[in-house]
Amino acid sequence: GNSVTQMEGPVTLSEEAFLTINCTYTATGYPSLFWYVQYPGEGLQLLLKATKADDKGSNKGFEATYRKETTSFHLEKGSVQVSDSAVYFCALRGAQKLVFGQGTRLTINP
Amino acid sequence: NAGVTQTPKFRILKIGQSMTLQCTQDMNHNYMYWYRQDPGMGLKLIYYSVGAGITDKGEVPNGYNVSRSTTEDFPLRLELAAPSQTSVYFCASSKGQEREKLFFGSGTQLSVL
Numbered sequence: 001g002n003s004v005t006q007m008e009g010p011v012t013l014s015e016e017a018f019l020t021i022n023c024t025y026t027a028t029g030y031p032s033l034f035w036y037v038q039y040p041g042e043g044l045q046l047l048l049k050a051t052k053a054d055d056k057g058s059n060k061g062f063e064a065t066y067r068k069e070t071t072s073f074h075l076e077k078g079s080v081q082v083s084d085s086a087v088y089f090c091a092l093r094g095a096q097k098l099v100f101g102q103g104t105r106l107t108i109n110p
Numbered sequence: 111n112a113g114v115t116q117t118p119k120f121r122i123l124k125i126g127q128s129m130t131l132q133c134t135q136d137m138n139h140n141y142m143y144w145y146r147q148d149p150g151m152g153l154k155l156i157y158y159s160v161g162a163g164i165t166d167k168g169e170v171p172n173g174y175n176v177s178r179s180t181t182e183d184f185p186l187r188l189e190l191a192a193p194s195q196t197s198v199y200f201c202a203s204s205k206g207q208e209r210e211k212l213f214f215g216s217g218t219q220l221s222v223l
Binding site: 004032034036038041042043044045046049089093097098099100101102103 | 114145147150151152153155158168200202209210211212213214215216217
């Protein structure tokens with residue numbers, strides 16, 4: 001079945017550092033891929049998405065590229081801020097439903 | 111500006127007790143979902159609904175029941191609470207045309223002791 005694997009957390013960085021959070025997937029067919037973010041005390045919200053191979057999703061300075069050859073959708077940001085501290089979830093949608101990874105907690109120190 | 115509202119935020123139950131987690135949305139979304147999140151795990155779908163009067167099982171429905179009598183409300187019922195149901199529960203909703211863009215509530219942290 002469909003599954004998503006994210007890098008283990010927690011991840012702690014200093015402000016202005018470069019961020020990568022790895023995400024790989026297993027799926028039949030060509031799923032759509034997503035990153036969701038959960039800020040403290042809030043529900044998850046959609047951060048970005050890509051619907052086909054080589055698509056790049058981007059939002060709020062974050063980017064992720066749909067790599068079919070490596071079945072990956074890694075999240076990147078060039079210069080993180082304290083306000084980016086949150087839990088990040090990679091997800092895919094197959095035929096009907098979303099499948100989420102386990103989440104990666106990111107903490108940015110000033 | 112409410113979005114998806116879940117109550118309560120926290121609850122402790124004894125084994126065998128029952129309770130209902132409430133979820134309401136004011137965006138007129140036809141799709142609604144219940145997920146649970148165990149520590150270090152991804153979200154798992156419990157039940158979902160594509161509209162009032164229609165519900166279907168997700169990956170982990172055992173021990174839960176749902177109903178959808180209105181577009182706005184989608185309560186989740188635990189009949190005989192068990193320690194394995196200790197988790198964080200999220201309700202979410204989406205429009206039919208944008209099913210992957212889910213709007214989530216802030217969650218209910220449930221402990222069964």
